[in-house]
Amino acid sequence: MTPRESREKIIEFFKNLEWPEMVFEDEKISCPAGNIVIFDDKSVYIDFYYYKKSKNIYEKKNNRQTLVISYKTNIWDVLNVRYINGYDISWFEYIKNILDINNSFEKIKIIYGGKKILRKTKEKTIQIPESIFIDMASDSYEVFKKGKSSKNRLETFLINKLKLKYTNKMPRETTTIAKGDFSFMVERFNLKNKNEKKDYINYLDIEDTNNLEYFTEKLIKDEVFSSDFLRSLDEYFIKEKLKDIIIIGKEILSLGTTDMKTEKAKNVILKIVDNVEEINQLESLWQKFFEKYLLYLVFSYKKIYPKIEFKDVEGDKKYPDFVGVNHYNGLDIIEIKTHLKTTLVWDPSHKNFGFSSELSKAIIQTMNYMDAIVQKRFQNSSDEKKITNITEEENLYHPRGIIIISSNKKLTTSKLDKVKSKCLKRDFTKLRNSLQNIEILTFDEILQVTEDYVKNIHSQYE
Known part of the structure; x- marks a missing residue:
């Protein structure tokens, strides 16, 4: 666009405002309050005035820098960023805020070409390439619209x-x-x-x-x-929950006596139940711990039922601590002992370890419960119904037994030398593997597996 064509476009632009008493000359456009536009050989200078129709007066906006537009630019596009009647840019302050233009600058110069905004302090001028100015004015107008709309809402x-x-x-x-x-x-x-x-x-x-x-x-x-976000959220809350569970489990594991009247025991009890009198045995404390947190630990069950009672079971205790239904509809009989129980005793004649009487009793007890499940010797028919409903099987085959007992420090009461220490680990592994459909786990093994799982959880909240 030639300078002459640019001048014609500017004159057309201001004539369309239909403001009274405007004077159009070759070198300028003016109103009674002053010069609105001044034309020189290379650029056009525009100052911001507004016409107040109610009072029939013109006033200058003193907080507006002079706009200097090169003839090489598409002046029509630059002027049309106003989007409103008149040529004032209502969101001009936004542009000033974006570029941090204070009153020490007197001009905003729009040039053809260029890729950077320059601050020419000696000339008191901010120089902006045409394309950047148009984009900035357009973005500022969107801010203006959204701000007004948000205020209304x-x-x-x-x-x-x-x-x-x-x-x-x-x-x-x-x-x-x-x-x-x-x-x-x-x-x-x-x-x-x-x-x-x-x-x-x-x-x-x-x-x-x-x-x-x-x-x-x-x-x-x-x-x-x-x-992805939902998965990370799940991992975060599971991780935080498991951290708390591990801490409580380790506190129970640190109890060196079955006495539940000690202050240390009472403090742990109150982290699991509200009333300290509710638990008076170490085994009951572990049972309550697993009742509350079993699904968070290394076990995966659709449903867990505590204390399902059976008929014709030898011994005083007629129910396992838990019956778990896994995701394949299989059944687990879960028996909880304490971390202070021993699992192995040294046999000096054979120079190896065997199951302790405490663990042997637990194994027999678990087998009896497994037989009762297969034979469906439920004390209450309602228990049988809810088990068969969730497994979707009338016949309950091949239940598995899980015994949680002892800890690394309490595996045996026998004094250990180097030979016995080596045998202890070997024999415990052999004896556990020799059992059919019964798994023996120590309390610290369960906590360690859970702790390893927490460490391996990939989370953005590290």
């Missing part, structure tokens, strides 16, 4: 709350929010200076937190979040 929301307060009428529920609005609040709350709970509570009331909890749960249920 916020006012509507608050007015609706007042309607409910003063008229007891529930306003019609509508989504008074646009795409991108939510990011503003999230980014404000996600600043690096917020590291602790108190940093957030300063800006949230009870209603805020309640709404956030409800909304987050709904977003999860409605599958709005990505599968």
